[in-house]
Structures are given as structure tokens and as C-alpha cells.
Amino acid sequence: MKFNRMLLLVFAGLISVLLTACGAAPLANWPGMTSDGKNVYLSNGQVVYTVKVSDGTELTTTATDGSSVSMRFPPKLDSAPLFYVAPTFYGAPALTPDGQMILGDASTLTNVHSIYSVDPATDSTKWTFAEAKGNWIAGAVVSTDAIYAAAGDGKVYAIDFKGKKLWDVNVSDHALWTSPVTDGKLVYVATLAHDVIALDPTTGEQRWKKTLDNAIIGAPAISADGMLYVGTLSGNLYAINAAEGSQVWLTQLQGGIWSTPALDGDTLYVGTSNGTAGKFYAINPADGKLLRTIDDTGAIVASPLITKDQVIYVTEEGHINFFHKDGSRSIPVISIENAKIYTTPILVGDLILIAPMNAPFILAAYNQTGVQQWTFAPK
Amino acid sequence: MGLLWDSLIVQPFTNMLLLIYAFVGNFGLSIILFTIIIRLVTHPFMAAQIKSSTGMQKLTQSDEWKAMQEKYKKDQEKLSQETMRLYKENGINPFASCLPSLIQLPIMIGFYQSIVRAIGATPMQLLSVVRSIYPGMENITHAASLSALIPIHSQFLWMDLGQPERVFLGAFLAALGIPAVGIPVLAIIVGLTTYLQTKLTMPASSGPNDQSAQMTQTMSIMMPLMLFMFTLNYASGLAVYLITSNLIGVLQYAALGKVNWSSLIGRKPEVVEVVVKPVKQLPKKKSAKRS
Numbered sequence: 001m002k003f004n005r006m007l008l009l010v011f012a013g014l015i016s017v018l019l020t021a022c023g024a025a026p027l028a029n030w031p032g033m034t035s036d037g038k039n040v041y042l043s044n045g046q047v048v049y050t051v052k053v054s055d056g057t058e059l060t061t062t063a064t065d066g067s068s069v070s071m072r073f074p075p076k077l078d079s080a081p082l083f084y085v086a087p088t089f090y091g092a093p094a095l096t097p098d099g100q101m102i103l104g105d106a107s108t109l110t111n112v113h114s115i116y117s118v119d120p121a122t123d124s125t126k127w128t129f130a131e132a133k134g135n136w137i138a139g140a141v142v143s144t145d146a147i148y149a150a151a152g153d154g155k156v157y158a159i160d161f162k163g164k165k166l167w168d169v170n171v172s173d174h175a176l177w178t179s180p181v182t183d184g185k186l187v188y189v190a191t192l193a194h195d196v197i198a199l200d201p202t203t204g205e206q207r208w209k210k211t212l213d214n215a216i217i218g219a220p221a222i223s224a225d226g227m228l229y230v231g232t233l234s235g236n237l238y239a240i241n242a243a244e245g246s247q248v249w250l251t252q253l254q255g256g257i258w259s260t261p262a263l264d265g266d267t268l269y270v271g272t273s274n275g276t277a278g279k280f281y282a283i284n285p286a287d288g289k290l291l292r293t294i295d296d297t298g299a300i301v302a303s304p305l306i307t308k309d310q311v312i313y314v315t316e317e318g319h320i321n322f323f324h325k326d327g328s329r330s331i332p333v334i335s336i337e338n339a340k341i342y343t344t345p346i347l348v349g350d351l352i353l354i355a356p357m358n359a360p361f362i363l364a365a366y367n368q369t370g371v372q373q374w375t376f377a378p379k
Numbered sequence: 380m381g382l383l384w385d386s387l388i389v390q391p392f393t394n395m396l397l398l399i400y401a402f403v404g405n406f407g408l409s410i411i412l413f414t415i416i417i418r419l420v421t422h423p424f425m426a427a428q429i430k431s432s433t434g435m436q437k438l439t440q441s442d443e444w445k446a447m448q449e450k451y452k453k454d455q456e457k458l459s460q461e462t463m464r465l466y467k468e469n470g471i472n473p474f475a476s477c478l479p480s481l482i483q484l485p486i487m488i489g490f491y492q493s494i495v496r497a498i499g500a501t502p503m504q505l506l507s508v509v510r511s512i513y514p515g516m517e518n519i520t521h522a523a524s525l526s527a528l529i530p531i532h533s534q535f536l537w538m539d540l541g542q543p544e545r546v547f548l549g550a551f552l553a554a555l556g557i558p559a560v561g562i563p564v565l566a567i568i569v570g571l572t573t574y575l576q577t578k579l580t581m582p583a584s585s586g587p588n589d590q591s592a593q594m595t596q597t598m599s600i601m602m603p604l605m606l607f608m609f610t611l612n613y614a615s616g617l618a619v620y621l622i623t624s625n626l627i628g629v630l631q632y633a634a635l636g637k638v639n640w641s642s643l644i645g646r647k648p649e650v651v652e653v654v655v656k657p658v659k660q661l662p663k664k665k666s667a668k669r670s
Contacts, residue, residue, distance in 0.1 A: 029501035090501070108500070108542040109612075111561065137501060174530045177502055192530035214526040217502050233509060234526060256509060258502070275510060301506065342503065 029106070030301075030342035031355045031362065032092030032139050040346075040353055041101060041120065043089035043139075044362055048073040048103060049378060050120060051363055053348050056374030061122070070379075073103065073116070073123050085110040091139030091179065094147065096161050100126060102147055104136025115140065115149060117163055127163030138179040138219075141187075143201065148187050150176035156189050158204060167204035171197050178219045183226075183242060190216035190230055196238075198245060208245030212238060218259040218303065221268075223285065231257025235272055237281075239288060249288035254279050259303040259344065264311070264325070267291060271300025271313050280304070280313055282327065292327045303344040305352065307368065314341040318356060322370055331370040388485060392493035393511045400497070400531070401516075401523035407535025410494060410616055414623040417486060422631060424482055429637055434471045487620075494616035498533045498541030505529070535619070538565065544615035563611050565618040570607035572625035577602055580632045581639055 031044040039059060042049045050059040050071045059071040074087060087105035094102040101118040113135050117126040134152025141148050146166060147159045152175040158166040172191040180189045186198040186207055192215045198207040214232035220240070221229045227248065228240040233256040239248040255274030261283075262269045268285040271278055278300035282292040298315025305312040310330055311323045318339030322331040339356035346353050351365040351373060361375035392413075400409040418425075438444055444465065451458035466472070499505035509525065517524035538544040545561025577599040610618040632638045 029503045106501075108539070109545075109561075111545070111547040174532075194526070215505075215529040217505070232526075233529060258506070273506070273509075299506075 029090040029137065030357060032090055033343060033346060033353065033355050033363070034092045034095060034139075035346060035348045035353070036095055036120070037348060039120065040348060040363065041093040041095075042355060042363055043091060043093055043103065044355075045090070046086045046088055047378070048089050048093060048101075048118075049362070049376070050123075051376045053351060053353075053365070056363070056365055056376045058376065058378070071120075071123050073101075073118050074125075075123050087114065087116070091136060094140040094142045095120075096142050096147065097144065098161055100161065102140045102142065102149075104138070104140060104149060104151075106135045106137050108135050108152075113152065115147075115157075115159065115163075117161075129157070129159050129163050129165065131165060131168070132157060134175055137175065137177045141180050141182060143182050143184065146201065148180040148182060148201075150178060150180050150189055152176065154191075156180055156187065156199060156204065158187075158201070166202075169199060169204040169206065171195070171199075171206070177217060181219050181222055183222045186242065188220050188222070188228060188242070190218070190220055192216065194232070196220060196228065196230055196240060196245070198242070210240055210245040210247065212236065214256075218257060218261070221261045221263050223263050227285065229261045229263065229268055229270075229285065231259075231261060231270060231272075233257070235274075237261065237270060237283065237288065239285065251283060251288035251290070253281055255299075258301045262304040262306050262311075264306040267325070269304040269306070269311055269313070271296075271302070271304060271315075273299035273301055273316070275299070276316065278315055280321075282311075294321075294323075294327075296321070301342045305345040305347055307347055307352070310368065312345055312352060314343075314345055314354065316340050316342065318359070320345075320352075320354060320366070320370070334366065334370050334372075336364070384489075388489035389492045389496065390511050390513075392489050393497050393508070394513050394516060396493055396497050397512065397528055398516065398519065398523055401520050401528065404522075404532070405535065406498065406531055406533055406540050406616070407538075407619055410535075410540070410619045411623045413490070414620050415627060417490065418624060418627045418631065421482060421486065425628075425631060426635060429632070429635055431472060433637075434469060438465060438469055438471060487624075490620060491613070491617045494620065495541065495614050498531055498614065498616065499529075500533075500541040500614075533616075538615045540616035540619065541614050543610075543612050544618060565615050565622070566607050566610040569610045569618050569621045569625075570603040572622050573603040573606045574599060576625040576628050579629050579638045579640065 031042055033040055033042045035053060038053060040051050040053055042051065052059055060068045061071055063069045085107055088107040089103050090106050091104050096102065101120045103116045103118060105114045112130050113132045115129040115136060119126055132151035132153050132155065136149065136151055138150050149157050151157060154172040154174055154176060155168045155170050157168045160166055171189060172193045174192045176189065176191060178190045180187050182201060187201050188196060188198050190196050194212050194214060196210045196212065200207055212232050213236050214234040216230060216232055218231060222242060226242045228242045231237045235253040235255050235257060237251045237253055237257060241248055253272050255272030255278060257270060257272055263285060268283040271280045276299055278296040278298055280294040280296060280300055281290060284291055296315055298317030298319055300313055300315055302314050311325060313321050318336040318341055320334040324330045336356050336359050339359035341354060341356050343355040350368055354364045355362060361377040363376040365373040367373055396409055396413050399412050400406055403409055447461050447465065451461055496507055496511060499508040512525060521527060533539050533541045544563060544565040546564045547561050581599060606621060610621065629638065
């Protein structure tokens with residue numbers, strides 16, 4: 001009987017380890033990506049991949065033993081320290097003018113919530129900034145002389161290019177999930193607690209605060225003529241005077257707005273999620289009047305992409321939609337089987353880059369006529 | 380199947396949790412209150428389980444049972460017929476002891492999923508929360524509308540209920556030259572309260588060879604260990620649920636007069652005198668010899 005009890009205990013131990021190892025609640029989110037024109041950097045959980053835009057292959061380097069090693073951040077550890085918690089990245093990497101890649105760790109299994117400055121050429125860490133008391137869901141934004149980042153502790157941090165804190169300011173009792181944006185005059189941050197807040201870029205002092213009707217997930221879009229366009233989960237799209245924070249107009253859309261609207265001259269584009277369906281809107285930015293509406297069977301969570309001749313939006317159903325700017329469809333819908341797309345597509349040269357989830361690949365490039373050029377799946 | 384599970388278990392649980400949150404304004408309290416409600420709703424099943432287990436234990440220790448086992452040990456068909464007869468005559472439903480567990484397990488899994496969903500620790504998880512909220516919720520109270528619910532205050536005491544819990548002894552350990560290590564306080568409390576509950580609700584042994592008591596003894600070590608490991612990396616909301624559930628479980632056993640306080644203070648459980656109501660004499664079989 002004693003032997004049986006021992007067996008049971010060993011079995012229980014194994015089950016526990018399995019449950020813990022295989023079933024740990026993942027901090028799931030969609031990937032973020034950015035490009036310097038030559039490479040695309042994809043934050044996809046515990047790895048940031050560097051993929052060549054030219055052919056979709058992963059950038060490699062030569063190891064000391066002569067073998068070819070993929071350029072990934074964080075680099076593989078020869079031996080992890082005791083209690084090592086791997087960082088997690090979801091926000092789009094930010095690139096500084098002097099060539100640093102800025103990444104925020106979204107992991108919550110540690111009390112050290114770092115922003116990493118990485119040299120993309122070597123994948124080595126140049127500096128880390130670990131003063132925040134919360135994780136980093138959103139990507140940072142870079143101006144000519146500072147990095148602005150919104151943290152899970154409700155604070156916005158301004159950091160110089162050497163990792164030194166310039167200022168921090170508490171703007172919310174809740175975690176911040178949207179990237180700050182700046183027009184050079186002010187830094188704007190939207191919060192889950194329904195606020196849009198403008199901060200002085202040199203001191204962090206609050207200039208104005210506008211409370212909207214619901215939580216804000218997408219960062220505001222800034223127009224050249226000093227307007228902010230921002231949507232809430234209620235589907236209300238606001239135009240706000242960027243200098244003063246006063247509301248210029250408000251348009252009620254159907255479904256919730258989860259992303260940043262895209263501005264193209266005299267048209268503002270935004271998608272909504274209404275259950276599992278969605279709507280895509282073209283709006284007059286001057287007065288908020290609807291110009292066109294497209295019903296879609298898939299929810300639209302990502303921001304649209306504007307190219308020279310087309311407007312492209314992606315849906316949760318894994319569809320990529322191409323439209324002429326007059327609203328007519330330019331290319332039949334492209335569908336990635338079983339995929340879900342939440343990440344905003346980016347344009348690099350002539351290529352449209354898509355980062356799907358649940359697909360056999362995590363990155364795909366299409367030309368302007370919708371022909372797939374390459375896909376990337378990590379080995 | 381996934382959709383059915385979601386719409387029958389996870390979504391109603393999520394909405395119930397959010398509705399309680401809308402009224403009390405504290406997510407930790409909502410989990411505790413919802414746990415109490417669930418324990419109360421499943422109390423009749425639990426009482427039936429305890430009653431059935433006690434009856435079963437008494438029956439399996441009776442001379443009648445042992446004689447029957449010995450007599451028909453080579454005739455499985457007859458053995459099962461006689462077993463069922465004894466169950467029937469003693470008013471025992473053999474499935475009554477496992478059915479409550481079968482009901483409680485999906486509730487626990489569904490409840491955990493609803494906690495994780497309701498908190499929404501990332502935009503992607505929040506998307507799932509928003510889709511789960513019933514349209515009529517805001518008609519019950521404005522505090523249950525989407526705009527009032529989001530963002531959820533997931534802080535409770537020192538923990539973020541949507542994340543695994545750790546207490547960091549940074550300054551203390553740094554002084555000793557050790558890197559900051561998170562102490563999983565809640566997981567430890569889960570382990571302790573599970574041990575407490577298992578010990579207190581352990582049925583009294585009917586003898587030194589009571590296999591069921593030995594199995595329970597093993598479970599009193601296995602379960603706390605498993606749940607400790609389980610809660611290490613899961614949202615701390617689950618740990619709040621488990622701790623509340625364990626404590627309420629002890630109270631429920633106490634209310635039914637089934638708490639075995641002696642096992643907690645290290646005394647060996649007293650041997651129970653087994654009394655089974657007399658049943659009809661077993662039919663004699665020529666080949667069978669009574670021991």
C-alpha cells in the first residue's frame with residue numbers, strides 16, 4: 001500500500017507539473033510590427049523576429065562556431081538564471097532616429113517591467129528602463145529627441161535615447177493600453193478610463209483632459225490641421241481640437257471602435273466590431289458626416305491601411321479587403337484560411353505586410369494587386 | 380462543443396460575475412460572493428454525496444458485504460447482482476457519490492474561465508469580454524452597461540486578479556544580495572486551505588485496513604499539492620475562488636455535522652462501529668463455503 005501511495009504521489013506531481021507547464025494562462029494579444037524599410041520587426045509574444053522585406057526570410061548572423069543563427073530578440077540564453085522569466089512583447093517596436101529598437105515587456109510574471117533598447121544589427125541590449133510598476137502592452141512612440149511610452153501602472157514615461165527618464169506622469173488608475181501619439185507640440189494619450197489627455201512633451205504637465213463616453217483602445221489619429229480623431233468602445237467617433245481638447249463633432253457608428261482611424265486627405269476611415277461582424281466607414285473629417293459604409297461579416301479590429309491608390313482593411317475572419325478610394329472594390333477579397341487578423345497592416349515599399357494569427361505563417365507580404373509575394377513562418 | 384460550453388457555462392457565469400461586480404464595485408468581492416452562491420446552489424448535491432459516501436462506507440465494512448464478496452468472488456455477474464441488491468436494500472445510490480463531483484468540476488472550470496474572461500488583461504481578452512456581455516445587462520442596472528463596466532477594477536487587496544499573484548520581497552532580498560523573487564502567497568494559502576478542508580472532511584476510518592481511508596489520506600496530500608501548482612501560474616482570481624470555496628466547504632460539512640476535528644489535531648481518527656441494517660439472508664449456493 002505504501003508503494004501505491006508513493007506511486008499516486010509521483011503521479012500527482014507529474015500531473016501538477018503538466019498542468020502548470022501546459023496550461024498556464026497565457027497573456028494573449030495580437031502581434032505588433034514595424035519596419036525600417038529594409039527589415040520588418042514583429043513582436044509576437046516571447047520573440048521579436050527580424051524578417052527581410054525583400055524575400056521574407058529571417059535575418060541571420062554567424063555564430064562563433066560558424067553556424068547561422070536567426071536574429072531574434074531576446075537572444076537564446078546559454079543558461080537561464082534561476083527564476084528567469086522570459087519577456088513578452090506585443091506592442092509594435094519603435095525605431096529611434098539613431099537606430100535603436102524600443103520594446104516594452106508585457107509579461108506580468110515578474111515585478112521588473114522593462115523597456116529594452118535593442119541594437120537591431122546585433123540583437124544586443126543597449127539599455128533597459130525598469131522604473132514602471134506595470135507591464136507594457138502598447139508600443140512606444142518616438143519623437144526627434146524622446147521616447148514616450150504608456151505603462152500598465154497608469155503612467156506615461158518620457159525617456160531619452162540613452163534610457164534616462166525625462167519625466168513621468170500618472171494619468172490613470174488603470175493600465176494604459178494605447179500608444180501615446182505626438183504632433184511635436186503635445187503628447188496625447190487615450191485611456192481605458194474614457195479619457196484623452198494632452199501632456200507637455202518637455203515636462204509631462206497636463207495641458208487638457210477630455211472625458212469621452214467609453215473606454216478607448218485605439219490611439220487618436222492626428223491631422224495636419226490640428227485635429228484628433230478617436231473612437232470609443234460605444235462606437236462614438238470624436239473629433240477633438242488638439243490644442244484645447246474641445247469637441248468639434250461626434251458621430252455615432254455601429255459597433256465598437258478598437259483602433260486608430262486612418263486619415264487620407266478629405267476622408268477618414270475607421271472600422272468597427274459589432275459582435276463578430278463589422279462595418280467599415282468612410283467619413284468626412286470636417287463634419288463627421290458618413291460618406292460610405294461597408295457591411296462586413298468579420299469584425300474590424302485593426303486600423304485601415306492607406307496606400308497611394310487604395311484603402312485596405314483586414315478582418316477578424318482572416319480577410320484582406322482592397323478598395324479604390326471611390327469605394328469600389330479593387331481586388332476580390334483575399335482570405336487566409338482559418339486565420340484571424342487583428343494587427344494593422346503596414347506598407348513597406350510596394351508591399352503590404354499582414355501579421356495573421358492562427359495561420360501556418362505569422363507574416364505575409366502582398367503586392368498592390370493582392371498577389372502573395374512571400375510568407376514567413378519561424379523554424 | 381466549444382460554442383455550447385461557452386454559451387451554457389462561461390458566458391452566463393461571466394455575466395453573473397459582472398452583474399455582481401456592477402452592484403458591489405469590487406471584483407474580488409464579486410468572486411467571493413459568486414463562489415458562495417455557487418456553493419449554496421450545489422449544496423444539495425454535496426449533501427447527497429456525503430450521505431451516499433457515508434452509507435457506502437458503512438456498507439462496505441459490514442459483515443454482510445464481506446461475506447457476499449467472498450461468496451461470489453468467482454462469479455462476477457452474480458456479485459454485481461448481489462451488490463446492486465445490497466445497495467437497493469440500504470437505500471444507496473452508487474452514482475450519488477460521484478455525480479456531485481461531476482457537476483462541480485465543470486462549474487469550477489467554467490468559473491475560472493469566466494474570471495479570466497471578465498477581467499480582460501489585454502485588448503484581445505477585452506474583445507472577448509465585450510462580446511460576452513448580454514445586451515440586457517444595462518437594463519438591470521446602469522452600472523452593468525459596457526461603459527460603466529470597462530475598465531474592470533481588477534485590484535483586490537494586494538493582487539491583480541487577472542494575473543498570477545506574487546509578493547515581491549525586493550528590498551529585503553536585495554539587501555541579502557539575492558535577486559527579487561516573487562513569493563506565491565495565495566497559492567500557498569490555496570494549498571493550506573485545501574489541506575485543511577481535506578483533513579477536516581476526511582471520513583473516520585473503520586479500521587486499520589480501511590482502503591478508502593488510506594486513499595483519502597493520500598488525497599489529503601495530493602490535492603493541496605496539485606492545486607498549489609495549479610494556482611502558481613493562473614490568474615489570482617482563481618485562487619480567491621479556491622480559498623473561498625475551501626472555507627465554505629468546511630462550513631458546509633460543519634453544518635451537516637461531518638467535520639472531523641480530531642484529524643486536524645493529529646489524533647488518529649476513531650474507528651467507527653459499523654452498523655448495517657439487517658438484510659435478507661443471502662441465497663445459499665452449494666459450491667460456496669462460508670469462511
